Amino acid sequence: MSKEKPKVIAVSSGKGGVGKTNFVVNMATYLRSLNKKVMIIDADLGLANIDVLFGIAPKFNLKHVLLGQKKIQDIIITGPNDILILPASSGVRELTNLNKFQKIQLLTEIDSLDLSIEVILIDTGAGISDNVLFFCGSAQETIIIVTSEPTSLADAYALVKILARDFGKDKFRVLVNMARSEKEAFSTYRKLAIVADKFLNISIDYLGFLPNEQHVKDAIIAQKSFISLYPNSPFSKRLALLGDKIVNMPEDKSAGGVQFFLKKALRVN
Ligand SMILES: Nc1ncnc2c1ncn2[C@@H]1O[C@H](COP(=O)(O)OP(=O)(O)O)[C@@H](O)[C@H]1O
Ligand SMILES: [Mg+2]
Numbered sequence: 001m002s003k004e005k006p007k008v009i010a011v012s013s014g015k016g017g018v019g020k021t022n023f024v025v026n027m028a029t030y031l032r033s034l035n036k037k038v039m040i041i042d043a044d045l046g047l048a049n050i051d052v053l054f055g056i057a058p059k060f061n062l063k064h065v066l067l068g069q070k071k072i073q074d075i076i077i078t079g080p081n082d083i084l085i086l087p088a089s090s091g092v093r094e095l096t097n098l099n100k101f102q103k104i105q106l107l108t109e110i111d112s113l114d115l116s117i118e119v120i121l122i123d124t125g126a127g128i129s130d131n132v133l134f135f136c137g138s139a140q141e142t143i144i145i146v147t148s149e150p151t152s153l154a155d156a157y158a159l160v161k162i163l164a165r166d167f168g169k170d171k172f173r174v175l176v177n178m179a180r181s182e183k184e185a186f187s188t189y190r191k192l193a194i195v196a197d198k199f200l201n202i203s204i205d206y207l208g209f210l211p212n213e214q215h216v217k218d219a220i221i222a223q224k225s226f227i228s229l230y231p232n233s234p235f236s237k238r239l240a241l242l243g244d245k246i247v248n249m250p251e252d253k254s255a256g257g258v259q260f261f262l263k264k265a266l267r268v269n
Contacts, residue, residue, distance in 0.1 A: 006039070006117040007251060010139035014155025016126035018145045019177040020044075022216060022226070024123040025053045026236075029225040030243040032081040037118045039076070039084035041110070043135045044125040045096060051087050054079045055223030058087040065109070066102050072109040080225070084117065086110075097130050107138055119246070127155070128162050137167035140252050143207060145175045148188045157195055164200050171252070172196075173207040175242065185209030208242045211235055 011020050024040055031038045042050040042062075051058055058077050064070040072086065079085045098106070110120075124135045136142045142163065146156045156174075163169040174192060179185035186206065193204045213235040219226035227236040 004116070004118075006120045007141065007246075007249065008120045008122065008139045009141040009143060009246065010043075010122040010124055010136045011143045011145065012124040012132055012136050012159065013126045013145045013152070014128075014157070014159045015147075015149075015152040018126070018147050018152055019210070019216075020126070020145055021049055021053055021123050022220070023145060023175065023177065023210070024121045025050065026225050026227045026239055027243055027246070028083045028121055029081055029227050030239055031119055031247070032083055034243070034247065036247065037084075037116060039086060039115070039117045039120045040079075041086045041120060041122045041135075042088040043122045043131065045088045045098070045131055047125065050085060050123055053220060053223060053225075054083075054085070056085070058085070061087040061089040062106075063089045066098070066105070072106075073113060073115075076113075076115075081228075084115065098134065103134055103138075128159055132159070133162060133167065136163055137169065141171070141173065141249060142169060143173050143175055144204075145177050146188060146192065147178050148176065148180075148184055153188065153192055156192055160192075160196055160202070160204070161200055164196075164202050170202045171205070172202070173205045175207045176209040178212040179209040180212055182209060207245060208238065210238050210242070 011024050013020055028038045028040050040050055045062065056077065056079055060070050060075040062075070065072050065075060075087065077085050077087065122135050122139060124132045126132070144156050144160065146152045160172055174189050176185035176188045189206045196202050196204050211234050213233060215230055215233070216226050216235070219229050222229065227239055230236055
């Protein structure tokens, strides 16, 4: 029996600390409020922290899957608001560079999950490590988070460049986080879009922005999602707009999944 494939969205950045994990946790919570079935994959395999943000302590994680001790469906846990979470482990050096077989195993197992999930959000690490490229390279959509700091933009450009050149990615959506104004956010996006157009010949879409919100830290300390604690804040309202955009993104069946990865990244026809 055929089943609907989930929309797989990698959330990445060139530079660390720009708000990927915070975005993923809050977006998953928002999508659940729309009754979407959501799974988070914690793919920051060296420094996983989705579990910390949710205040949960999973017993098994991706390490056990990659060592052949568990199947993926056995390690998925149900977090707050029934968000499904595929946990990773922190500080395991073997996982910071998955080999080709582990990558194929992971994609195949994720592809064959029978959980009628509608959206998968992948919290990747930052930078241009092999794992980040793998998860972005095999997702249907890639959201790149930047801030207005020039270093964050330069690193985002480097990531986009490699994904475009080596993985055939030609579609990116930029989210400007911790923005001080809508205007500042859009001009940050434009800087990246202009160089990507000029030097890589790819167009980058603007997903939108999230304001700088000092209480985000309080939510992290409370180990709760920000939007559940402050549903009426400007951050939460903006997040809802982004969530509605994500839900309405047209499905791109040509990108993502095992076949796509094999063809693009491993050059297997
Ligand atoms: N919109 C925001 N406003 C203020 N602080 C934020 C915002 N988004 C994230 N942060 C803070 O930035 C830090 C890094 O966020 P995190 O989600 O862990 O980044 P990453 O996963 O990209 O490394 C955290 O301390 C978080 O509280
Ligand atoms: Mg993170």
